[in-house]
Amino acid sequence: MHHVHVWSLTPGRHLVSLHAAIDEGEDRQAALLAIRRLLAERYGLHHATIQLESWHQCADEPEPDEGHRG
Numbered sequence: 497m498h499h500v501h502v503w504s505l506t507p508g509r510h511l512v513s514l515h516a517a518i519d520e521g522e523d524r525q526a527a528l529l530a531i532r533r534l535l536a537e538r539y540g541l542h543h544a545t546i547q548l549e550s551w552h553q554c555a556d557e558p559e560p561d562e563g564h565r566g
Contacts, residue, residue, distance in 0.1 A: 497531075502541070513545040524548050 499515040512535060518527045528546060535541040 499547075509543070510541055511543045511545075512539075512541045513547075515547045515549055517549050517551045520550060 497514050497516050500512065501514070502510065502512045504510050516527065516531055518524065527548060531546055532544055535544050
């Protein structure tokens with residue numbers, strides 16, 4: 497997991513958004529349910545927005561620029 501943001505909407509209502517990288521061919525629905533269960537059981541987070549991605553492809557990362565050095 498990366499690109500994790502957690503905040504409180506009200507004192508008793510906490511929210512999370514995150515990116516989760518999973519292996520190609522994995523059951524995306526099972527991964528999503530497992531992440532939601534972990535967030536609820538371990539951290540008490542019941543409202544989550546989860547973006548599933550491939551291991552080497554973050555949707556928010558810029559495309560590599562062949563002419564850019566940095």
